[in-house]
Amino acid sequence: MNTRTTEMSLSSPGHAQAPSATPSPAYAAYLRRETSRRRFVLTARFILLLAVLALWEILARTHLMNPLLTSYPSAVWPTLVDLFENGDLLAHTWATFRATLVGFTFSMVVGVAIAAMLWWSTTLYKVIDPFMVIANAMPKIALVPIFYIWLGPDYSIYGMAVAISIFITIMVVYEGFRGIDSNKIKLAITLGATRRQVLTMVVLPGSVPTMLAALKMNIGLALVGVIVGEFQSASQGLGFLIINGSQIFKLNIVMAAIVVLALLSGLMYLAISRLEKATVTKYS
Numbered sequence: 301m302n303t304r305t306t307e308m309s310l311s312s313p314g315h316a317q318a319p320s321a322t323p324s325p326a327y328a329a330y331l332r333r334e335t336s337r338r339r340f341v342l343t344a345r346f347i348l349l350l351a352v353l354a355l356w357e358i359l360a361r362t363h364l365m366n367p368l369l370t371s372y373p374s375a376v377w378p379t380l381v382d383l384f385e386n387g388d389l390l391a392h393t394w395a396t397f398r399a400t401l402v403g404f405t406f407s408m409v410v411g412v413a414i415a416a417m418l419w420w421s422t423t424l425y426k427v428i429d430p431f432m433v434i435a436n437a438m439p440k441i442a443l444v445p446i447f448y449i450w451l452g453p454d455y456s457i458y459g460m461a462v463a464i465s466i467f468i469t470i471m472v473v474y475e476g477f478r479g480i481d482s483n484k485i486k487l488a489i490t491l492g493a494t495r496r497q498v499l500t501m502v503v504l505p506g507s508v509p510t511m512l513a514a515l516k517m518n519i520g521l522a523l524v525g526v527i528v529g530e531f532q533s534a535s536q537g538l539g540f541l542i543i544n545g546s547q548i549f550k551l552n553i554v555m556a557a558i559v560v561l562a563l564l565s566g567l568m569y570l571a572i573s574r575l576e577k578a579t580v581t582k583y584s
């Protein structure tokens with residue numbers, strides 16, 4: 301009877317031993333400092349942006365800078381609104397984004413595949429390595445007229461995006477493959493893993509941080525390649541807007557396209573960063 305009474309009393313809500321969710325004073329102080337730091341960083345960024353825009357506006361308005369050559373923020377905004385209302389802004393932005401996404405995806409897939417082949421065969425790597433170094437060091441803008449002749453005005457843009465980003469992808473990912481702990485590879489081989497299993501179960505999963513770093517680099521490089529290609533041959537895209545606006549001395553259009561290009565590149569980089577955080581959280 302006493303035992304049953306004791307069990308009932310221990311199981312009652314008043315006697316439940318729930319863990320405390322209240323953080324310690326030191327941890328609470330740390331959280332407050334981190335919150336304050338994040339707010340300060342965001343505020344400082346906003347103030348810096350406003351200062352740059354205000355300085356740009358003042359210098360152009362006072363003609364310390366020639367507004368014909370630099371435009372100014374209060375003139376760029378109406379241009380953005382006008383381009384948006386007539387549909388040109390979305391059409392040109394989508395053309396640049398589509399070409400960047402295609403070139404970026406192709407470069408990553410093919411680059412990782414080639415890096416895996418080089419890791420698989422050391423002999424193949426020794427044969428190809430000097431050519432890879434030369435191709436990566438060569439100024440890719442020299443390929444623009446060649447791609448225009450070979451691929452035509454449309455596909456030459458994709459060619460430039462791939463040419464600028466694929467070589468750095470191969471080199472970065474391959475170095476990531478080589479950086480895998482050799483003891484893990486030896487252990488897998490000792491347990492009977494084939495070379496293909498070592499690649500798919502040890503090397504590739506272990507190189508996820510390296511491939512994420514390559515993603516962050518490639519998204520910017522692919523965008524650079526698209527813009528360079530659009531300078532040469534495109535009839536649409538943000539690069540076309542920039543080159544066309546400069547030719548007719550409409551710097552408002554040029555600056556508007558550059559603003560949209562900056563926003564587009566920032567959003568794509570932010571998307572890759574979010575993917576990186578999600579992946580790190582998953583594998584941690």
